[in-house]
Structures are given as structure tokens and as C-alpha cells.
Amino acid sequence: MPREGVLVHRIYERLDRDQVERIHSVSMEILRHPGIMCFNREAADIFASYGATVTAEPSARHWQVSIPEALVLQALKRAPQMVKLGARQEENSLILDGNEPRVYFASGSETNIWLDMRVETFVSKADHSVAVELATFHPRRGMLADLCAAARLGEHLDNLDGFIRPVNIQDEDITEENKDVNKFFACLNNMTKHVMAGLTSLDKLDKVIRMAEIIAGGKEELRRNPIISFITCVFKSPLQLVDDTTQKCIEIVRRGMPLVISASPQGGSTAPIKEDGMVAQINAEILGGIALSQLVSPGAPVIYGSVPTRAGLDDLADTYGVPEFNQYNVDCVQMARFYGLPCYSTAGVADVKVPGIQATVEKLFSHIVIALSGAQYIHYAFGLLDKTATFCPVQAVLDDAHIGMVKSLLRAPKVDEVEVVTSLEQIRQVMATSQKLFVRYIRPKLRSGEVTLPYPFEGDKARDEILLRAHEKMQELLQRPVEHIPPEVSERIFREVPGILPRLNTYREG
């Protein structure tokens, strides 16, 4: 049985059917004219061989590709509507069905900064007998050991369904050569949930897949239970098919591994700020990438990856806490549904640099709205601050609790003949008592999980102790053991997949 996630009973959609079809038509028009600027020769050749008009632009080192609608629609018909993301423990696998709004929450994505929290005691200047404990935050460069800790933490966060590494590994001995094998091994060895990641170097793809095959139990087992998947952002917005990521896309789908094909335009700078223009453009970009994947490898398991953001008005940086971010993303989920494709969407990023009230407001806003939209895989959902520049593990613990509340909120209502008869009987029984209290009926619902428990980080109500409680919880979770890759499998990986640093070997002597 895969993980349950949450099946949204009534999805939230902004666009009516006419508007969806209108955006689809504009996306098709965009792909025809102006078309896409393709910087990858093989992709240009593939598009040309399937009837796209490809014009070489030698001075700019790219090809201008005009893709006809019929080609896109034909390719879309080949894309699977259901994609399985496997896991070391198969009950942690995820089924992403483009026709079912079952929502999973995942982490992400490669921040450079790891934000530590410390609890310090401050004494009042006015009255030295008054002392309070407060959180202080300390940013530092993310390291391999941090990625291992993040994976261990992610393993124990109940509402984290899938894992994308939330921190970049910047150790001195991590190079372009060994980064891929180390980041995948660090994740896989410290958790049993699905691991998704981008690829740093294309020539390491086969090593990473070999590692996954050894863990899964062979080539066929990995196809059946793909414990890893990949992300490629094939487009640099607006509408430029990048050489490197496009080649990665081609090679990954050739190997049959699940792949998120994403685009991340910024409304106001690399895409129109207007909702309709932004959504039409990102939709064109994602469909362009998906079309290519299906021309290369019909039926390849791909996911519609939408990461639209809005330009910050003060710095033109990606902004996540504004309502437009949610509007763009909800629309993209709806477009993916229009094509029957599973959607990789985005929620839970705070623009602020540290945990606190602003972070909670910004995060919860999108956690609720994007989950309501029925996106199948919501990444960026845990611990991200400062517009994805920072990962804070204490924040991830808070986000986990909040996502749990969101999942509870979205549970389908239980209103049927049996339920209403039971309630009627309950009301009659209580009205016949002197106290007229329904309290005793809470208990079975509490134990079955239908009633939400009190907020887990509440203090004594006289002061805000949320961060202190979340910090304690994080420390407790990090103390819990995880199920590492078994010794014999680990040994085989170290033997057959070169480049993994010895300090990642759980069973290394000394």
C-alpha cells in the first residue's frame, strides 16, 4: 500500500472550463509563434523529425523551433497519467495519478544556507531578576552531514511524503565529480521514503541509477519500484530550451526513470505578471518539455512541474508569500489536470529569513491553498525560508505540524445514513442527561485520529514558546534511529559506485 497523502474531497479551482481552454490555446500559439529557442542540437533534431519547423540561428548558437499543436497533443497522448514514485520501504511509495487529487507533501530544494537555532537566556536591563529564553538564529554553509541530518529528520516527520534534498552540500571534498553519488547516497542511506533530486553532472546518471538498482534489488526491481526520481528544469524562461538540462531530460527518460519536467518563470521579469500570460507561458514551457520527453521515449513517466513565482517589487527576486504566487500555482495544477498529468507544484516557502509569525503566515497560506487545488506532489513544503535560500530544520518541524493540520482540514466529510443516525441518537441521549455534555463522545474520535490533537508546540499560554518547543521536538526526532541501507548492500554500493566519501559509510570501522 502506498502512502495515503490526503485525497482532496472538493478541489479549489480558479479557472472555468472556457478559461482553461483559452489558456491552452494561447500556450499552443506560443509554441507555434514565437516558438522556443532551443540550445540543444539533439532536441532540435527530434522536434524537426516529428514535423516542427526548425530554423538554425547560427549567430546565436540556437535553433528557433515552432512546434505545431498537433505534435504536442500527439506527444501528450503518450504520457502516462499515473506515475509511481517508489521507496526503500515500499509502503512509503507514492502514486501520482493525474486524474485523482491525492496530495503528497515533499521537501526541497538545495538551499546553500543551513539555519541553526539556539536557545539563549536574556536578562532584562530594567529588572535583572527577569530572564527569558529566546531563539537566536545562526546561518552557515550547508554540508554533507547536514544533508544526512535533514534526511533523518525527514524520515521522522509524519507528514513528509517525499524527499528532495533541502540543502546543498558544500564540503571542501565535494566536487562536480562526486557530488551526485554523495548526495543520493546521503539521502537514501538515512531514510526509507522516496528520494527525488536534480542531477549535477549528466555523466554521473548511470552511477546514480546503478546505486538505486543495487538498493532496489536489480534493474527490473528498480523499474517496478523506482526509489529515486529526477527533476530537470529544461526551460530557462522565457521559452529557452537549455542545452545541459535538456540533454539530462533526454537521457533520463531513455532510461525509464521518473522525471519532473519543470519550469520556473518569474511573473514580471521572465514571464508576464498577469495571471493569464504567466500561466499560458509556463504551460507552454512545460508542455514543450513533456512533448520532447515523449518523442524521445513514448510512455516515459514524467510529471508536470510548475514552479511559477512572482517578481519582488523591491529586488526582482522570486517572491513566494504573495497571493499571485498562489494564483499562478493553482492555475497550473488545473492545467495539469486538464491534460490528465500528475502535477509537481510548489508551496510552503517563506520570504522572511527566520522562523516566526511572518514565516508561518506565508507558508500556511500556500500550504492550504495549493493543497486545496489538488496538486499531487507539493515540493518546497518543509523548512524553506528567505525565498528558498535557507533551510531551517526547526522550521521543518513546525511545517510538518502545520501540514498535518492542513491534511486534517482536507479530509472528506463523513455524512451518510449511518453517521447521521448515530449523531441523532447521540443528541437524544445527551439531552436526556442532567449535564447535557457531549464530551464523552470525543474520546473514540480522538483515538481514531478524526479529532485533531492540541497544537503540539503550545507553551503555558502566557508567552509564545513555539520555537523553543519545536527545537526540543527537532532534537528528539534527530535522536531517533533510522533504518540504514543494510551492511551487505552498502558494501556493494561502495565497491561498485566510486566516489562516495568514506565518512558516509555507516558500517565503517573506527
Place this chain on the structure above:
Amino acid sequence: MTNDIIERIKQNVIQGRMDKEDEGFNGGMVSQPGVKELVQQALDEGVDPRRIVVAGLTEAMKIVGDKFEAKEYFIPDMLASAETVGAAMDILAPYLAKSGVASKGKVLMATVKGDLHDIGKNIVTIILKGAGYEVKDLGADVGPEAIVASVREEKPDLLGLSALLTTTMVAMKETIDSLAQAGLRDRVKVIIGGAPTSVEFAAEIGADGYGADAFHAVRVVEELRQAS
């Protein structure tokens, strides 16, 4: 044998299972005897009622309290357990009286004049019963005259007054003043509670104690009882 039934009473109090119809919080316990049936069975088997109270009910409530402190149990769990103890005490009362055992004390409970909110008062009533007190609930919107009359007639050790509204909390002072005018103030300890009230307000109106919540109220009642 005796130990066995005491243990079963204890476990059923912890589970808050009133009777055999009660499924318990895990479900699946329907048709097995609950506290009511087990207490009656114990009495029929000749178990000393004092032993039922001390080794069964009181021990169980200590465990329930520990679970609440550890956040393993919540208010509904405490109330369910307290309710079973209250029901058990109703069954045990005549037997305890025969054995010469008095209740811990008699408490009158009321929501004051002009206030119809009685959830808090009802919860305190249940918890106090569960703690072994004899409790009489006068209801909601009870005027000072009616409370004075009941105090005169019932001769309680304690009087609990509740109010939810800032507009009705003043009736608490009226009630305490009325008790004084009737010459009854020295005969009964008065404890107040409710959202707008506070320990300062209790002192201001001449009450003997203030309960911040139901469980705190029981502790205050215990302290007042021991002090007197």
C-alpha cells in the same frame, strides 16, 4: 479474586468505561462489564466498599491524572474517567454510609443570576463527583435568594459559583453578600470560576478560592477542605 475485580474496576475507570454498552476508547469492548456492573459485582461478592474506593477508584484516578499531566490524556479522557467514579460513588454511597464512612464533603454548584452558560460548571461538577465529593447542581441563572435558600437547607461544606460573562460576574458578589446578610457566610466556603474571573476578583468580592480550570478547582476545593 478480590484483587482481580479491583484491578478490573481500576482499568475500566482508566478507560472511562461506564457500563457494558460502552465501547471504550479503543472500541471493541462492548458487552464486557464496565465500572457500574463491576462495582455492583464487587459489592455482591462482599468486597469492602472502602477498598473499592481506595484501591480501585482513587488509584485509577491517580493514574488518569498522571496521564493527563504527561499529555497522554486530554480533558475528555479525564471527564470520562471522573464520570465513571461519580457513578460508582452513587452505587457505593449507601454501603459507605452503612460502614460509617462519610463523603469528602458536600458541594453546591451554580451558574449565577443572568448567566445561562453552564459548560464549565458542569465539568467541575463531574470532576468533583469523580474526586469523591457529594455534589448538588443547582443549575444555571440561579439568583442569590435561591442559592441562600439551598445553602440553608443543604448545609454544604462548599459553594461553587460560575459565570462566563463580564456582565454577570457581578452577581457573584451579590450572592456572597446575600449569604453574609443571611448569616450563612461563615458556614460555607465559596469558590468561584469562569472565563472573566481571576484570583484577584475572587479576593475582591470576598470569595475563599478561585479555580482557573476544572482540575485546579478540585485542588482548591481539597485545600479549602483540609484547611477547615
